[in-house]
Amino acid sequence: MQNHTPVFNRFLFLFISFPLGLIFFVLTVVGLSLSTSLLIIWIGLPLLLLTLFLIRGMAALERSMLASLTGVVIWTKSPPTRSGGKTRFMAILRDPDTWKSALYMLLKLPLGIVSFTICLTLPIIATSLTVMPLVYIVLTSIVGNTDAHIAQIFFSDSYTFIPITGVFNLIDFAKCLACAALGVLAWIGIAKVIHGMTALWEGVARALLGSEETMKGPTPAEPYDLHYTGLQAQEMRG
Template identity: 30%
Template sequence: MNRPTPRSIDEYLDQLRDALGGQDPALIQDALYDAEDHLRAEFAEHPHTPPTELLARIANSYGAPDEVAEIYRDKEVVVQRALRTPARPPAKTALASFFGVALDPRAWASMFYMLLALPTGIFYFTWAVTGLSLSLGMIVLIIGLPLTVLFLATVHAISLVEGRIIEVMLGERMPRRPVYGPRNLPLLERVKNLFTDARTWGTLFYMVLMLPLGIFYFTVLITGLSIGLALMLNPLIYHFTGLGLININEDVWMAPLWLQPFQVVFGLLLLFGMMHLARGVGRLQGALAKQLLVQTG
């Protein structure tokens, strides 16, 4: 598709965004950041060159919007292959599919993320609530506005850090670049953009939401694993230590001998069921992070 040569940076970026239509929002954010950073650097080095002439040169060196979009689409294929877990032979039976989750690295990574979600959720919640409280409480003072701006800047940095955690552990493509903020904008305009960026408030909501989610993830995972291991190992533990399934003071309760094999099987099924649950939680968490932390417009 032949497009007219862009006459401004904004027009170049609009054409690049159109050429990347339908791609992952994280990919679009990265591509737009790289392009805008390169274009503004070229304009700063050649301030006296007419914009149309300079953009024509850039289209030959850096690439026209359609060409740049094609390069990013090709690279994204490689990225998606790296994020995708190695393909396993299809399970021949439902039973093999159920127990085959133990060979899925993404299930193990999701379980670890559910454990990690509690400390990170506590940190995110504390940082968000403390920052908002201090910012609102001191907004009437001279130091209030700079403190608020600094706090919101850290929120954007946290969104990138969380994005990297999500991508590495859950396999959801997240941005590697922030949304570009032109360096030559007046200070008040840049502050205004920080406050009006929907991603700022989406990240704050995500940070607050991570505390209840982290508590829920951690509790469900630890409870499920503990019960599964207790049911599966209880007959062996009782044999060596005398501890039963339920111990109240000196009263020890054990399942009848004929029921213990079923108890062990149920515990084993519960453990594998928790791995399937963790993998599903990882997918949902990745979709939530993509919705709140990535600029889609």
């Protein structure tokens, strides 16, 4: 099924991936480190159980965000809820999906930093280029009417500037228009970059948050029950 998720939704997912990645990383590292170091006493075991449940909960939240913001639906499985506490704990402990989810929580931080940086810097650069003609006109008007000190607008590289003297210069304005054209092209490129970044996230999420047994559809895989949302069911029908 072709994905027609709006670019803004994908941008939002990438933008919040860093703060969420930081939270997930800290909870995973602190939880696993503390619980394993305390296994020699009784408190380590319940703390490890709590950490594993927390990791699976964060993985479920991540799958939900991927589905709602990027349109990426990832099938998964969960341990049975009717079994005893010890059996359920051992099932979670032995389940590869638990540890793949933990690995995802660790990778989310560096990937989130890259995504956040791209989402923050590229739009700023594109916006600066796009509005440069307007900035030139406004600053020229201000300098011309107030006799303020001469200002300069950065253009092309560190050795070339567009001077603001208070007198409209057609050549300098043409440079600003060229910057605006580059800004428009930059916005188009940003949309492609956002799609590429979300595709990277999709690949990582499918590898670490999905279950191989459930990739082909909603068929139960013992001893697990398959859980899927209405969005997933709609995708299967589509």
